[in-house]
Amino acid sequence: MASVSAYLRKNRQRNLDELIDLLRIPSISTDPGRNKDVRKAAQFVKKHLADSGCTKTELIDTPGHPIVYGEWMKAPKGAPTVLVYGHYDVQPPEPLDLWETPPFEPTIRKGKLFARGSADDKGQYIIHPNALRAHLETNGTCPVNVKFLIEGEEEIGSPNLDPFIKKNLKKLKCDVVVISDTHMMGKKTPSICHGLRGLAYLEIEVTGTKADLHSGTFGGAVVNPANALVEMLATLKDARGKIKVHGFYDDVRKLTPKERREYKKLPHDDEKYRRSLGAPALWGEKGFSTLERISARPTLDINGIWGGYQGEGAKTVIPAKAYAKISCRLVPDQDSKDIAKKVQAYLKLVSPDSVKVKVKSLHGGEAWVAPTDHPALQAGSRAFKRAFGKDALFTREGGSIPVVATFDKLMKVPTVLLGIGLPDDGLHAPNEKMDVDQFHRGTEAAAYLLEELAR
Amino acid sequence: MASVSAYLRKNRQRNLDELIDLLRIPSISTDPGRNKDVRKAAQFVKKHLADSGCTKTELIDTPGHPIVYGEWMKAPKGAPTVLVYGHYDVQPPEPLDLWETPPFEPTIRKGKLFARGSADDKGQYIIHPNALRAHLETNGTCPVNVKFLIEGEEEIGSPNLDPFIKKNLKKLKCDVVVISDTHMMGKKTPSICHGLRGLAYLEIEVTGTKADLHSGTFGGAVVNPANALVEMLATLKDARGKIKVHGFYDDVRKLTPKERREYKKLPHDDEKYRRSLGAPALWGEKGFSTLERISARPTLDINGIWGGYQGEGAKTVIPAKAYAKISCRLVPDQDSKDIAKKVQAYLKLVSPDSVKVKVKSLHGGEAWVAPTDHPALQAGSRAFKRAFGKDALFTREGGSIPVVATFDKLMKVPTVLLGIGLPDDGLHAPNEKMDVDQFHRGTEAAAYLLEELAR
Numbered sequence: 001m002a003s004v005s006a007y008l009r010k011n012r013q014r015n016l017d018e019l020i021d022l023l024r025i026p027s028i029s030t031d032p033g034r035n036k037d038v039r040k041a042a043q044f045v046k047k048h049l050a051d052s053g054c055t056k057t058e059l060i061d062t063p064g065h066p067i068v069y070g071e072w073m074k075a076p077k078g079a080p081t082v083l084v085y086g087h088y089d090v091q092p093p094e095p096l097d098l099w100e101t102p103p104f105e106p107t108i109r110k111g112k113l114f115a116r117g118s119a120d121d122k123g124q125y126i127i128h129p130n131a132l133r134a135h136l137e138t139n140g141t142c143p144v145n146v147k148f149l150i151e152g153e154e155e156i157g158s159p160n161l162d163p164f165i166k167k168n169l170k171k172l173k174c175d176v177v178v179i180s181d182t183h184m185m186g187k188k189t190p191s192i193c194h195g196l197r198g199l200a201y202l203e204i205e206v207t208g209t210k211a212d213l214h215s216g217t218f219g220g221a222v223v224n225p226a227n228a229l230v231e232m233l234a235t236l237k238d239a240r241g242k243i244k245v246h247g248f249y250d251d252v253r254k255l256t257p258k259e260r261r262e263y264k265k266l267p268h269d270d271e272k273y274r275r276s277l278g279a280p281a282l283w284g285e286k287g288f289s290t291l292e293r294i295s296a297r298p299t300l301d302i303n304g305i306w307g308g309y310q311g312e313g314a315k316t317v318i319p320a321k322a323y324a325k326i327s328c329r330l331v332p333d334q335d336s337k338d339i340a341k342k343v344q345a346y347l348k349l350v351s352p353d354s355v356k357v358k359v360k361s362l363h364g365g366e367a368w369v370a371p372t373d374h375p376a377l378q379a380g381s382r383a384f385k386r387a388f389g390k391d392a393l394f395t396r397e398g399g400s401i402p403v404v405a406t407f408d409k410l411m412k413v414p415t416v417l418l419g420i421g422l423p424d425d426g427l428h429a430p431n432e433k434m435d436v437d438q439f440h441r442g443t444e445a446a447a448y449l450l451e452e453l454a455r
Numbered sequence: 456m457a458s459v460s461a462y463l464r465k466n467r468q469r470n471l472d473e474l475i476d477l478l479r480i481p482s483i484s485t486d487p488g489r490n491k492d493v494r495k496a497a498q499f500v501k502k503h504l505a506d507s508g509c510t511k512t513e514l515i516d517t518p519g520h521p522i523v524y525g526e527w528m529k530a531p532k533g534a535p536t537v538l539v540y541g542h543y544d545v546q547p548p549e550p551l552d553l554w555e556t557p558p559f560e561p562t563i564r565k566g567k568l569f570a571r572g573s574a575d576d577k578g579q580y581i582i583h584p585n586a587l588r589a590h591l592e593t594n595g596t597c598p599v600n601v602k603f604l605i606e607g608e609e610e611i612g613s614p615n616l617d618p619f620i621k622k623n624l625k626k627l628k629c630d631v632v633v634i635s636d637t638h639m640m641g642k643k644t645p646s647i648c649h650g651l652r653g654l655a656y657l658e659i660e661v662t663g664t665k666a667d668l669h670s671g672t673f674g675g676a677v678v679n680p681a682n683a684l685v686e687m688l689a690t691l692k693d694a695r696g697k698i699k700v701h702g703f704y705d706d707v708r709k710l711t712p713k714e715r716r717e718y719k720k721l722p723h724d725d726e727k728y729r730r731s732l733g734a735p736a737l738w739g740e741k742g743f744s745t746l747e748r749i750s751a752r753p754t755l756d757i758n759g760i761w762g763g764y765q766g767e768g769a770k771t772v773i774p775a776k777a778y779a780k781i782s783c784r785l786v787p788d789q790d791s792k793d794i795a796k797k798v799q800a801y802l803k804l805v806s807p808d809s810v811k812v813k814v815k816s817l818h819g820g821e822a823w824v825a826p827t828d829h830p831a832l833q834a835g836s837r838a839f840k841r842a843f844g845k846d847a848l849f850t851r852e853g854g855s856i857p858v859v860a861t862f863d864k865l866m867k868v869p870t871v872l873l874g875i876g877l878p879d880d881g882l883h884a885p886n887e888k889m890d891v892d893q894f895h896r897g898t899e900a901a902a903y904l905l906e907e908l909a910r
Contacts (some may be wrong), residue, residue: 209733277673
């Protein structure tokens with residue numbers, strides 16, 4: 001492997017230049033005006049897979065944006081097959097005025113590469129074809145077979161990915177999935193995420209009257225739907241931060257004493273964390289630490305609320321309708337459909353008769369957690385140790401990558417989340433960046449992983 | 456007077472056309488982008504006063520929108536002086552998609568003139584210059600002196616009106632004030648409002664963190680300001696509809712048994728009223744009838760609420776900030792400044808330490824109630840009887856016209872609220888309208904009032 005790492009050191013500029021070329025393409029999947037750019041990015045990914053040594057590459061059309069597939073299947077007999085998943089689409093860059101340099105003109109400042117998609121996920125997925133290329137160009141072979149599944153709809157909820165996977169189980173057959181789309185704890189604290197939360201997202205509509213009313217003429221006659229909405233939403237949690245929806249915690253898998261000990265070992269400073277958020281205080285479900293609350297406990301948040309007048313000054317209106325979007329982050333073994341139903345039932349229960357209430361479920365996804373002693377996760381840990389010089393910690397993240405639950409359920413294979421991002425990368429925000437050093441070390445780790453998975 | 460009413464019948468189209476021209480001007484006082492239109496409306500009002508016979512008209516600049524003044528002072532010696540107050544500014548028309556025809560393109564459908572401001576207050580104040588004109592063009596004179604004070608900031612709380620009145624007490628000196636900015640009970644039930652509620656309007660800003668957060672990565676770490684806001688707002692009322700702000704009811708003047716008997720005599724059908732609003736049920740403070748609740752009891756309503764994502768679909772964000780606008784309708788002898796302070800103190804009390812809360816008072820006004828046997832109110836009653844053919848009932852309204860309390864306090868003169876609107880005019884709402892027949896009869900009543908006040 002000495003020669004693979006030497007090869008990668010020699011090819012740092014080439015890897016960086018290729019990433020920069022990809023980052024120039026504004027492949028914003030949610031914006032129909034960018035459909036051509038999304039396709040252009042797919043074509044780039046396909047060509048790059050071929051340049052990296054894939055013997056077969058395909059651009060597969062879907063009802064939405066294309067999926068790119070590639071494979072190199074010439075490993076020694078008996079070697080496992082690795083499926084790399086990633087995505088080439090990006091979030092919209094707005095608000096534009098907060099970017100120090102334009103989102104699609106990649107710029108390096110103080111060792112950081114600023115561009116939309118630099119960390120999420122162009123600058124992460126691409127380390128894997130680069131790793132394959134390093135093996136092939138150094139040794140003429142790779143210790144494992146490698147398949148690539150790089151989609152263009154992750155940022156819009158991957159509507160066409162699950163159907164594609166279901167139809168192509170044989171084509172995608174593998175022993176382990178590898179995804180780089182998360183972050184490690186810090187530059188000097190390599191870590192591997194082994195758990196993700198699920199999601200149940202709902203929208204509530206409360207109707208009081210057939211039209212907005214003057215709050216002077218009619219105030220006192222009817223229930224104001226905005227007042228009704230806040231009263232309903234206020235009953236969702238108690239003073240200790242527990243969610244009061246009936247049966248909400250029924251299927252929550254309890255943290256074991258061992259897991260709680262592992263959480264305590266993770267480097268985390270509540271006060272530093274609080275300051276980084278600019279919050280007056282941290283707060284959440286009593287009886288759990290901050291790290292436990294944001295990754296191993298379910299939550300309920302209002303993601304949006306609106307009704308009545310939002311402009312300057314005073315408008316004396318009783319709104320006809322008021323709305324809220326709420327979502328729950330879920331943990332194993334909660335079921336997103338079951339939780340959505342329970343929240344709907346609870347909201348119906350606490351809604352007054354004097355207003356009409358509709359609650360619709362918008363979307364959901366399941367939580368996932370993998371045992372840290374699984375051989376694939378241990379291989380990831382060793383790869384990180386070789387690249388970063390330190391043992392990798394195992395962490396859980398609070399967000400959702402629904403495809404991980406899909407691979408678990410449909411293909412019964414483990415997933416290694418070899419995330420090389422950093423916590424301050426600014427995902428979905430202005431000035432998203434990828435640390436350049438992190439990118440190069442991450443590419444090395446990806447190369448070592450292919451070797452470690454062969455053991 | 457026969458000839459005055461004949462003149463008005465002949466000039467119906469002219470009066471209507473002039474109103475339509477005024478309604479075309481989007482004089483939205485709360486929107487700085489409409490400042491030019493507000494001024495344009497002021498100029499229209501000034502010209503119309505001159506066209507109506509005023510011998511002196513002025514457009515008076517204020518730190519905000521201009522005040523229009525006009526006078527005709529040639530009545531027979533000893534005749535009283537009437538001051539007509541009104542406003543030419545209007546509420547914002549949003550939500551625009553609910554208007555059947557555009558708010559500033561006045562349209563007559565089935566005898567109703569639809570436009571923002573048609574009832575509040577352009578289509579009401581304007582009957583008074585038209586009445587003066589009818590007298591002058593019919594008889595060459597008018598039985599009383601008439602002054603006009605038409606402002607452009609009523610919908611934003613008249614910040615510059617009280618200072619102007621205080622500085623111009625001599626100029627505005629009069630024996631009685633007449634205002635048409637309320638409604639009567641029905642087309643066949645003429646009524647005169649002798650009581651109004653006051654107002655205390657506040658805006659609440661709750662800040663959680665310095666920026667929006669991803670609800671997956673951070674959900675569980677901090678108090679979501681939208682959750683905090685709904686929890687605070689939900690504590691404002693109890694299950695019986697009582698407002699829980701400490702000291703809120705301290706100065707509320709109790710309804711006398713006689714007043715409660717008078718209320719019972721007014722024609723009102725709860726079920727019909729409920730259907731007209733399209734509400735599943737009527738609801739309010741226990742122990743009071745609907746009419747009492749909407750005119751003689753104080754209220755608290757959320758007028759607007761917002762925070763986080765309001766678009767299509769799901770965005771998993773914990774908003775950095777959440778906002779609400781709330782207002783209380785007040786009754787004698789509550790003081791709007793005192794109530795604003797009490798609400799602010801209460802909200803501070805119920806706000807959690809883990810968020811920052813700002814509550815600012817936007818504007819306020821005092822409640823007012825007049826004795827129904829006052830000669831000026833009796834003159835109004837006779838004018839209505841002549842125009843509508845039926846005795847006028849005396850009612851109280853739930854809205855606020857703070858200037859009525861100002862005239863009461865600063866000028867010690869009675870006010871006659873000769874409102875010609877109807878309960879379903881849709882004030883401050885989409886599809887605001889003025890019944891065309893009501894407009895013409897109202898103009899007649901205004902002309903009769905000038906005569907009745909001379910007796």
